[in-house]
Amino acid sequence: MACALDNIRVVLVGTLYTGNVGSSCRAMANMGIRNLVLAAPNLQNGWDEGERLAVHATDILANRREVATLEEAVADCVAVVGTTARGGLYRQHVRAPRDCAAELLRMAEDGPVALVFGREDKGLTNEEIAQCTHLIRIPVDEGYTSINLAQAVLVTCYEFFVASGKYQPPHEKACAAPQAQKMQLMKNWAEMLEKIGFMQSVQREHFMQGFHRVFSRGVYTKDDAALLLGVARQAIWTASHTS
Amino acid sequence: MACALDNIRVVLVGTLYTGNVGSSCRAMANMGIRNLVLAAPNLQNGWDEGERLAVHATDILANRREVATLEEAVADCVAVVGTTARGGLYRQHVRAPRDCAAELLRMAEDGPVALVFGREDKGLTNEEIAQCTHLIRIPVDEGYTSINLAQAVLVTCYEFFVASGKYQPPHEKACAAPQAQKMQLMKNWAEMLEKIGFMQSVQREHFMQGFHRVFSRGVYTKDDAALLLGVARQAIWTASHTS
Numbered sequence: 001m002a003c004a005l006d007n008i009r010v011v012l013v014g015t016l017y018t019g020n021v022g023s024s025c026r027a028m029a030n031m032g033i034r035n036l037v038l039a040a041p042n043l044q045n046g047w048d049e050g051e052r053l054a055v056h057a058t059d060i061l062a063n064r065r066e067v068a069t070l071e072e073a074v075a076d077c078v079a080v081v082g083t084t085a086r087g088g089l090y091r092q093h094v095r096a097p098r099d100c101a102a103e104l105l106r107m108a109e110d111g112p113v114a115l116v117f118g119r120e121d122k123g124l125t126n127e128e129i130a131q132c133t134h135l136i137r138i139p140v141d142e143g144y145t146s147i148n149l150a151q152a153v154l155v156t157c158y159e160f161f162v163a164s165g166k167y168q169p170p171h172e173k174a175c176a177a178p179q180a181q182k183m184q185l186m187k188n189w190a191e192m193l194e195k196i197g198f199m200q201s202v203q204r205e206h207f208m209q210g211f212h213r214v215f216s217r218g219v220y221t222k223d224d225a226a227l228l229l230g231v232a233r234q235a236i237w238t239a240s241h242t243s
Numbered sequence: 244m245a246c247a248l249d250n251i252r253v254v255l256v257g258t259l260y261t262g263n264v265g266s267s268c269r270a271m272a273n274m275g276i277r278n279l280v281l282a283a284p285n286l287q288n289g290w291d292e293g294e295r296l297a298v299h300a301t302d303i304l305a306n307r308r309e310v311a312t313l314e315e316a317v318a319d320c321v322a323v324v325g326t327t328a329r330g331g332l333y334r335q336h337v338r339a340p341r342d343c344a345a346e347l348l349r350m351a352e353d354g355p356v357a358l359v360f361g362r363e364d365k366g367l368t369n370e371e372i373a374q375c376t377h378l379i380r381i382p383v384d385e386g387y388t389s390i391n392l393a394q395a396v397l398v399t400c401y402e403f404f405v406a407s408g409k410y411q412p413p414h415e416k417a418c419a420a421p422q423a424q425k426m427q428l429m430k431n432w433a434e435m436l437e438k439i440g441f442m443q444s445v446q447r448e449h450f451m452q453g454f455h456r457v458f459s460r461g462v463y464t465k466d467d468a469a470l471l472l473g474v475a476r477q478a479i480w481t482a483s484h485t486s
């Protein structure tokens with residue numbers, strides 16, 4: 001099924017190390033984004049490391065496009081999203097990826113949207129920033145703001161993947177226990193706790209308030225309640241056969 | 244200033260490669276999380292790669308604690324959060340990190356909260372999963388669900404960092420232009436467009452609706468409006484001196 005994620009393009013500008021390209025490919029695959037362009041690559045090592053770190057995303061690496069300039073990489077794009085770790089005069093309108101991913105995905109329904117990542121050591125130049133229609137900065141701690149290139153690719157793609165709604169969050173298969181089952185549970189536990197000699201009838205209200213509190217701490221399922229009911233039943237049976 | 248993030252502990256179980264430990268240290272530093280424990284490490288290579296990939300987070304690497312078991316690594320924790328890429332019988336109550344980070348940070352105000360990451364090849368065992376009070380799964384595309392260990396550490400820590408509110412998102416320094424300034428802009432542009440011969444008075448309403456549409460596309464600031472006003476003023480001046 002075609003979706004807006006298919007129109008997201010990762011553009012790496014002036015990248016130095018093939019390992020970062022390979023790790024970016026894997027990160028892209030994890031997040032359902034498959035279009036890679038290297039603009040003015042400046043690679044300092046061989047592709048063996050890049051291929052090793054791409055692991056099962058070597059198809060993205062093999063299908064990459066290489067062009068001479070950022071301009072060429074984004075000529076057909078309806079939005080060009082630069083990533084920057086710095087502030088400054090031309091970088092004041094920067095936003096967090098989470099705050100603009102949904103809007104940019106809507107644009108990606110009309111045409112390609114480029115996510116542009118700069119050099120490992122120097123990021124994007126002011127000339128390259130000037131070509132961007134949007135700027136984003138990944139939230140990082142002030143104590144260490146320099147984020148690895150492939151890690152930046154991952155977080156950015158992750159925000160687009162989550163915003164796309166393609167991912168369905170996991171949820172409990174079993175239903176939450178209904179109130180009647182919970183009350184039944186309390187009743188059986190009260191009986192059990194008297195039978196095993198944990199409490200006297202006169203203490204019943206006091207102790208059962210405590211157990212009610214314990215069993216109200218979080219959501220529990222029909223299966224959870226059935227399990228706890230089983231304990232009560234067995235303890236009652238055992239107590240009646242050993243006394 | 245102490246904050247809940249200081250009580251977040253990253254626990255790597257049975258890790259095979261020092262590079263992943265080093266990259267995890269950098270990712271943790273990026274996200275303001277500094278406590279690392281290696282439980283039952285099974286390292287297959289030397290620390291030179293780990294130290295190289297930690298870059299400026301070698302202090303986290305140097306201050307790591309190494310223990311023999313997961314049990315030992317989390318004995319003092321008020322919550323033990325396992326990460327898993329798989330579903331299955333004991334993994335049904337898994338949640339996305341974004342859906343539980345805030346709740347777990349509140350728990351971290353009371354004591355240490357462990358984020359537990361399994362082996363590169365096999366993740367966490369069922370015995371280890373059984374020690375976890377919470378389970379999370381990072382949203383990933385079904386086409387490639389295996390995420391690199393350090394990448395998983397990054398995304399998870401990122402969600403906790405963002406939920407902590409420690410990061411202040413960037414925002415425009417200049418204020419949005421007030422309506423009166425926008426109306427002044429339209430008036431000056433109308434005058435300018437007539438002066439330079441772009442439109443006749445009779446077409447004024449038609450064309451100005453078009454420009455009003457263009458200038459209403461997004462938020463623009465006082466500085467943006469001042470810039471466009473300057474263009475109109477200069478064009479009017481030039482037109483009056485060349486005709």
